Amino acid sequence: MNLLTFLRYFIKGLTKDNEPKQIALAISFGIFIGIIPKNNLLVHILFILFLCFKINIPFFIISIIFFSLISPLTDPLTDKIGYFILTLDSLKGFFTELYNMPIVPWTSFNNTVVMGGITLSIILFLPLYFLSLKIVSYYNIKLKDKILNSKIVKALKMSFLFEWYFKND
Amino acid sequence: MIRYSYILPRILIILIVYLFFYFLFDSILRIALIKSLESIFEAKVEISKVKTSFINPSIEIYNLSVGNKNDEFKNLFEFKKFAFSLKLKPLFEKKFVIENSILSGLAFNTPRKTSCKIKIEKMKLPPFMEKYIDELKNYAELRFDTIKSQAVDEIKFDFENLSSVKRLKEIEEKYNTEYKNISESINFDKYSDEIKKIQDDIDKVKREKNFIKQVKLAVEVKKRIEKLQKDFKNDKNEIEKRISEIRFYYGEVEKAKKDDINTISNTLRLPKIDKDSISKMLFGKIVYEKFQYYYLLLNNAEKYIPQNPKKMIFEEKRKRGRIIKYLKKENFPSFLLKNLSVDGYIGEDENKIFYKASVKNITNEPYLYQNPLLMELYGKNDKGYISLKSDIEIYNNKSRTIFEFKNMAFSGVKLGKNNFVINLEKGFSDIRCEINTSSNIVDGKINILFHDILVNSDVKINEKIDNIIKNTISSIKGFNLSVFITGKLKEPSIIIESDVGGIISESMTKEYKKEVEGIKKKIEEKINVEIEKYKKKFEEEALKRKQDLKEKINEKSGDIEKKIQDLLKNIKI
Numbered sequence: 143m144n145l146l147t148f149l150r151y152f153i154k155g156l157t158k159d160n161e162p163k164q165i166a167l168a169i170s171f172g173i174f175i176g177i178i179p180k181n182n183l184l185v186h187i188l189f190i191l192f193l194c195f196k197i198n199i200p201f202f203i204i205s206i207i208f209f210s211l212i213s214p215l216t217d218p219l220t221d222k223i224g225y226f227i228l229t230l231d232s233l234k235g236f237f238t239e240l241y242n243m244p245i246v247p248w249t250s251f252n253n254t255v256v257m258g259g260i261t262l263s264i265i266l267f268l269p270l271y272f273l274s275l276k277i278v279s280y281y282n283i284k285l286k287d288k289i290l291n292s293k294i295v296k297a298l299k300m301s302f303l304f305e306w307y308f309k310n311d
Numbered sequence: 312m313i314r315y316s317y318i319l320p321r322i323l324i325i326l327i328v329y330l331f332f333y334f335l336f337d338s339i340l341r342i343a344l345i346k347s348l349e350s351i352f353e354a355k356v357e358i359s360k361v362k363t364s365f366i367n368p369s370i371e372i373y374n375l376s377v378g379n380k381n382d383e384f385k386n387l388f389e390f391k392k393f394a395f396s397l398k399l400k401p402l403f404e405k406k407f408v409i410e411n412s413i414l415s416g417l418a419f420n421t422p423r424k425t426s427c428k429i430k431i432e433k434m435k436l437p438p439f440m441e442k443y444i445d446e447l448k449n450y451a452e453l454r455f456d457t458i459k460s461q462a463v464d465e466i467k468f469d470f471e472n473l474s475s476v477k478r479l480k481e482i483e484e485k486y487n488t489e490y491k492n493i494s495e496s497i498n499f500d501k502y503s504d505e506i507k508k509i510q511d512d513i514d515k516v517k518r519e520k521n522f523i524k525q526v527k528l529a530v531e532v533k534k535r536i537e538k539l540q541k542d543f544k545n546d547k548n549e550i551e552k553r554i555s556e557i558r559f560y561y562g563e564v565e566k567a568k569k570d571d572i573n574t575i576s577n578t579l580r581l582p583k584i585d586k587d588s589i590s591k592m593l594f595g596k597i598v599y600e601k602f603q604y605y606y607l608l609l610n611n612a613e614k615y616i617p618q619n620p621k622k623m624i625f626e627e628k629r630k631r632g633r634i635i636k637y638l639k640k641e642n643f644p645s646f647l648l649k650n651l652s653v654d655g656y657i658g659e660d661e662n663k664i665f666y667k668a669s670v671k672n673i674t675n676e677p678y679l680y681q682n683p684l685l686m687e688l689y690g691k692n693d694k695g696y697i698s699l700k701s702d703i704e705i706y707n708n709k710s711r712t713i714f715e716f717k718n719m720a721f722s723g724v725k726l727g728k729n730n731f732v733i734n735l736e737k738g739f740s741d742i743r744c745e746i747n748t749s750s751n752i753v754d755g756k757i758n759i760l761f762h763d764i765l766v767n768s769d770v771k772i773n774e775k776i777d778n779i780i781k782n783t784i785s786s787i788k789g790f791n792l793s794v795f796i797t798g799k800l801k802e803p804s805i806i807i808e809s810d811v812g813g814i815i816s817e818s819m820t821k822e823y824k825k826e827v828e829g830i831k832k833k834i835e836e837k838i839n840v841e842i843e844k845y846k847k848k849f850e851e852e853a854l855k856r857k858q859d860l861k862e863k864i865n866e867k868s869g870d871i872e873k874k875i876q877d878l879l880k881n882i883k884i
Contacts, residue, residue: 194317196313237635238638242641248403252636
């Protein structure tokens, strides 16, 4: 198997799981990683954890990139949410325990933007899931045929790239 | 809903990583340890086995030996086992905390079967060390090369340039001036003129008709004659006194002669045999080499000592968000070894001393763990003991170390270099070393008493010196060596003192003193011969001139005296 074939298989693998629910779940998971800083253990744990689910990976990655790009806009809000939670007297004992535990501090849970980002992601998870589901369903019913019959897509289908992609080995 | 195609390959990777650590990690760590230790000690390092465990984090190192770069068939040190386990919890914070560790079978200077030489790029020495080494070379090679005693017959000197001769000439000149002055003063013309005037006045008195007036004038003239006679007598006596007082200023000549002898003796290039030079020449090499070795070792160790021990905990800088800090129950430094137990032996055969030691509180972040680094070692046998106590307060930049070793057996120690070598075949030494540091200042004193020694020398300077040193050295049964290290820690001054330097210096000075005295005597004789010739000529001349002066004064004064007598007769009324 040459490198190009390997790449083709990889792309095919990535484009599997394209049910509306799987796409919506991928977008909703993407916000968790997208809006928090990336230099901590929590990001790696969440990434591995989310990949264990059958979600649409390209949409998951696109979602992470999208939310990372808009994160400077969300940071002031997440910082305030995080600061509020991390300084709650009722949770102080719990956070102190976490802070003194091994490995846990590597998650940067005590960073206001991380804590706020995760909280905001949990709050937005279900609304975002249903919104994404609606958008994907709308796309399948109203736009899919139009797009597939568009001149650009037709031209692409006739190109060698399309042939190469669907070629059987 | 679970994606097994994603999970299974990752489990496989984890398994491969585990197998790598299980089978290969120990070997890789062993090689890495060997390479890093070889770069520090510049000699071959061997480790038979390294065993690590990740479940209960621990490392065990077996049979480590570090070669001695200065003696290829000796190990600097070796040990049988070094084992320690790390605390798991701090490890997750990238902190290495060792509660207890064991180092067993630590022995120094042990023999090895294979050479330990390896090729390693040498570390550049600091300028002050290079200066010391140059100084050492000078002491080892040049000092005794200048020792050459010349035969007296070969001594050439220009007689005319001797200060004693110059002094003689000055005396001669002074004498000539004096002679001239005396000779000129033997003139008495003023008396002849006065006599003539008095004679005229006597004639006038004789012509006077008034008797009373005549008597009165005669009395006045007589008084003048008597005064003239008295003045003349004084003048004559004065001149005679000056003639008799003419003498040779030999005291000054003698003084000048002594200076001449010293000046000529100094041109003999006699050896500079002060005790400090000898001490430096004998022990300089060994002291500087040891100092250089430990300095480079300290330089390597310094990489692991924090530059600013009072530095506060690192600042948490985040581009995004704020860090909320909570109370830390146990705040460990990133490296902490609480206790290291060491046992082993020092020395060989019947002189072996088994010891036990402990090192406490080694850390790289003293501001987090402010307990001082403590080192203690003690061991003894029926002949002596070894003891070390060190208290290093890295946090306060202070340290105090006392090391003692009573009856340390040694053999085959070579002191000096090239043409001046003293071999300490065997013997014992009592060492006491006390080094205190405060901030960047060091104040250290190392005292070593060598005793019950069997010693010989290998000296090739010249027969005479060789014999002096050999005889002196063979009679030595013990001596003392003191090394003082003071000043700035990075650029200390090293002073070496030893009574062996004093002993050799004394016997050489004693021997050379005789020779120098002999040479001086011969030079004196030579100068005396020349001076005597000159003196004889000068004295003969002076004697003749003295005689001339006496004759001249007698002749001149006789005439004047006769005229005065005539005047006195004429004035009788």
